[in-house]
Amino acid sequence: MSSPAVQAPAGAATTRRKVVIIGSGFGGLFAAQRLAKTDVDVTLIAKTTHHLFQPMLYQVATGIVAEGEIAPATRVVLRKQKNTAVLMGDVYDIDLEAKTVTSRLLERITVTPYDDLIVAAGADQSYFGNDHFAEYAPGMKTIDHALELRGRILGAFEQAELSHDPAERAKLLTFVVVGAGPTGVELAGQIAEMSDKTLKGAFRNIDPTEARVILLDAAPAVLPPFGPKLGGKAAARLERMGVEIQLNAMVVDVDYDGLVVKEKDGTT
Numbered sequence: 001m002s003s004p005a006v007q008a009p010a011g012a013a014t015t016r017r018k019v020v021i022i023g024s025g026f027g028g029l030f031a032a033q034r035l036a037k038t039d040v041d042v043t044l045i046a047k048t049t050h051h052l053f054q055p056m057l058y059q060v061a062t063g064i065v066a067e068g069e070i071a072p073a074t075r076v077v078l079r080k081q082k083n084t085a086v087l088m089g090d091v092y093d094i095d096l097e098a099k100t101v102t103s104r105l106l107e108r109i110t111v112t113p114y115d116d117l118i119v120a121a122g123a124d125q126s127y128f129g130n131d132h133f134a135e136y137a138p139g140m141k142t143i144d145h146a147l148e149l150r151g152r153i154l155g156a157f158e159q160a161e162l163s164h165d166p167a168e169r170a171k172l173l174t175f176v177v178v179g180a181g182p183t184g185v186e187l188a189g190q191i192a193e194m195s196d197k198t199l200k201g202a203f204r205n206i207d208p209t210e211a212r213v214i215l216l217d218a219a220p221a222v223l224p225p226f227g228p229k230l231g232g233k234a235a236a237r238l239e240r241m242g243v244e245i246q247l248n249a250m251v252v253d254v255d256y257d258g259l260v261v262k263e264k265d266g267t268t
Helices: 027-036 053-063 131-135 143-164 166-172 182-198 222-239
Strands: 017-022 040-046 084-088 089-096 102-104 108-113 116-119 174-178 212-217 241-245 252-255 259-262
Touching: 017 108, 027 040, 027 116, 027 212, 053 182, 131 252, 143 166, 166 174, 174 182, 182 212, 182 222, 182 241, 222 241, 241 252
Parallel strands: 017 040, 017 116, 040 084, 174 212, 212 241
Antiparallel strands: 089 102, 102 108, 252 259
16 A cells, blocks of 8 residues: 655755755756755755766776766755755655655655755656667666676676687677767776787787777767767777777667678668
8 A cells, every 4th residue: 555645854844945956967966966055955866876977987888987976865965954855765756836855765655845856866768669679788878777787798708707608708708888988998908808808818818909899880980079080089099998889770679699780871
């Protein structure tokens, strides 16, 4: 049975404006911090207990840093901010007429009133209409995603160590990164560096430096938003690290055994 809806915790009676912020990412956290010295009461609602520094997720995925180093507890970050309360919950309803936000934590429903609302809920992974890709290629938006990738990447080396089939080893030591934007470039480079340096000499039956890292993108360039000069330098650096770059290559299908790529001329 679901618990009855409850009003969000409140302090002493006040006529100050109530600001509700949804999300504890960069937008939500920075908004809360900017309101620290204003004459308002702030309630930040988020479905996680931490603020995530997403640009370093690729380092968690490759085991370079621990997840705690890039995900400080939101309550700790804002603990000295006396006009701010932090609520954990997944927001599922916003009533614009009543000016309330309804969130759920397990079976507990909380209704939080507001005068001003800031929605900074962030973005989810997009597979461009191919959501079935997620089973074989997890995204890179959350700590859980990064830990899943870490398990798959390091697990591939461990499985290769146990295999006596050269063809199976080659498959296990082939890593494909789809997307030559900032995250894809960083992840491909980090896997290559991990293979060539971090794991070198750590195994007895395989040579990690023989791992293949392939970076695919449907675009004609690496890091397109950064311009041809910086994109070209990034591509050259990746190639020096041994990363194989395939551009104008659109991934059209993914399954357990591999992926299908559509080239610019229409061939797959």
